[in-house]
Amino acid sequence: MKLIHALQDNSDPNSLVSRFRRARSRRVVELIETIHAEKGAVSIIDLGGEASYWHLFDLDLLKRCRVHITLVNPGGVDDVWDQTLFTVVDGDATDLPYYGDNSFDLVHSNSVIEHVGDWVRMEAFAKECRRLAPRYYVQTPYFWFPVEPHFSSLFFHWKSEQSRARALMRRSHGFSQKAADVGAAMRDVQHARLLDKTQFRFLYPDAVHHDEKVGPLTKSLIAVRS
Numbered sequence: 001m002k003l004i005h006a007l008q009d010n011s012d013p014n015s016l017v018s019r020f021r022r023a024r025s026r027r028v029v030e031l032i033e034t035i036h037a038e039k040g041a042v043s044i045i046d047l048g049g050e051a052s053y054w055h056l057f058d059l060d061l062l063k064r065c066r067v068h069i070t071l072v073n074p075g076g077v078d079d080v081w082d083q084t085l086f087t088v089v090d091g092d093a094t095d096l097p098y099y100g101d102n103s104f105d106l107v108h109s110n111s112v113i114e115h116v117g118d119w120v121r122m123e124a125f126a127k128e129c130r131r132l133a134p135r136y137y138v139q140t141p142y143f144w145f146p147v148e149p150h151f152s153s154l155f156f157h158w159k160s161e162q163s164r165a166r167a168l169m170r171r172s173h174g175f176s177q178k179a180a181d182v183g184a185a186m187r188d189v190q191h192a193r194l195l196d197k198t199q200f201r202f203l204y205p206d207a208v209h210h211d212e213k214v215g216p217l218t219k220s221l222i223a224v225r226s
């Protein structure tokens with residue numbers, strides 16, 4: 001399990017997760033370049049995103065394409081490394097009424113929808129993705145991939161919530177520390193709810209859907225409306 005966790009360390013540029021993120025970024029770059037060719041500038045709203053993620057992208061490209069990124073998170077973020085590139089918003093990405101339809105050129109979301117809560121909140125999040133810009137890019141881990149990415153454990157997410165909570169009360173798993181009690185364990189368990197293809201395609205019916213593969217297995221799901 002330590003090996004799995006190391007492969008998922010996004011602070012290591014050579015880890016598996018970092019390599020996948022760089023590969024995914026090429027789809028986003030294509031969208032940025034298309035929008036820039038049309039408009040001469042690119043406004044992106046990154047729902048649930050952090051500034052550190054955008055180190056994946058060439059800064060010269062972002063500057064040349066006149067990209068500006070609005071980061072939306074409950075409580076905001078504190079990792080902004082370029083004040084001219086980012087705007088930070090303290091907000092709930094399932095409900096952003098202060099932004100009108102198509103307020104941005106591109107909605108971006110990487111590994112967020114599985115964290116927003118129950119199905120009703122997932123539908124609300126997806127509706128905002130579809131509403132806020134004419135184009136969007138949304139990625140999420142796939143339920144039927146055998147490694148659960150948040151808990152760095154094989155088959156962990158296929159067990160009942162009660163079994164997962166008991167496991168977290170015994171020891172740490174991946175990015176979750178050993179839980180002090182069943183309440184803390186259940187909060188961790190319910191913080192990540194992975195989606196299958198049918199669910200994801202229902203939420204993003206107007207997208208082109210891509211499977212991110214590890215060998216023959218689908219690791220993540222990607223929806224792009226371009």
